[in-house]
Amino acid sequence: MTLALAEDSSVRMPSEEQASLAGETSRKLAAHFNGEDRMTVKLVESAGEGETLELPGPAVRLLLDVLEQMSRGNAVTLMPIHAELTTQQAADLLNVSRPHLVGLLESGEIPYRKVGTHRRVLAEDLLRYKKETERKRRQALDELAAHDQDLGLE
Numbered sequence: 770m771t772l773a774l775a776e777d778s779s780v781r782m783p784s785e786e787q788a789s790l791a792g793e794t795s796r797k798l799a800a801h802f803n804g805e806d807r808m809t810v811k812l813v814e815s816a817g818e819g820e821t822l823e824l825p826g827p828a829v830r831l832l833l834d835v836l837e838q839m840s841r842g843n844a845v846t847l848m849p850i851h852a853e854l855t856t857q858q859a860a861d862l863l864n865v866s867r868p869h870l871v872g873l874l875e876s877g878e879i880p881y882r883k884v885g886t887h888r889r890v891l892a893e894d895l896l897r898y899k900k901e902t903e904r905k906r907r908q909a910l911d912e913l914a915a916h917d918q919d920l921g922l923e
Contacts, residue, residue: 781844782842782843782844783839783842783843783844785842787839788839788840788841788842789840791836791837791839791840792836792837792839792840794836795833795836795837795840798829798832798833798836799833802826802829802830802833804826804830805826806825806826807823807824807825807826808823808824808826808829809821809822809823809824810822810823810824831847835847848892849892850892850893850896851891851892851893852891852892853889853890853891853892854889854890854891854892854895855887855888855889855890856870856871856874856887856888856890859879859890859895862892862895862899863895863898863899871888873898874888874890878898879894879895879898880894881894
């Protein structure tokens with residue numbers, strides 16, 4: 770899960786008990802999910818009454834991702850891919866300073882638009898930039914590892 774932004778500052782980290790429960794639930798759900806387009810889930814109340822739900826496969830995968838992050842003690846907030854972010858939210862997502870992000874915007878590395886005097890960045894564009902940056906980073910590490918092997922420095 771790459772998005773961990775909130776509209777407000779009330780993000781709450783899961784407690785140890787919640788993280789443990791999320792891990793247990795994630796394992797149980799994953800054991801019954803075969804990756805199909807849908808999954809049938811039966812909800813049962815303590816009184817024994819229940820209801821059957823059909824969940825779309827992508828929603829189940831997302832729920833599994835959320836539970837996995839929670840089990841690691843991470844807070845998770847979801848946002849639409851077409852959401853517009855402030856420069857501070859965008860900087861937080863990339864884990865960089867706001868001035869650095871503004872430099873990336875002004876240099877054209879990440880598209881943005883202006884609303885009055887304020888810059889707005891699409892989450893989709895940020896995620897694309899982040900993915901490309903990670904790809905380049907992995908490629909550079911692979912090249913360094915290959916160079917080390919050539920020099921016998923393994």
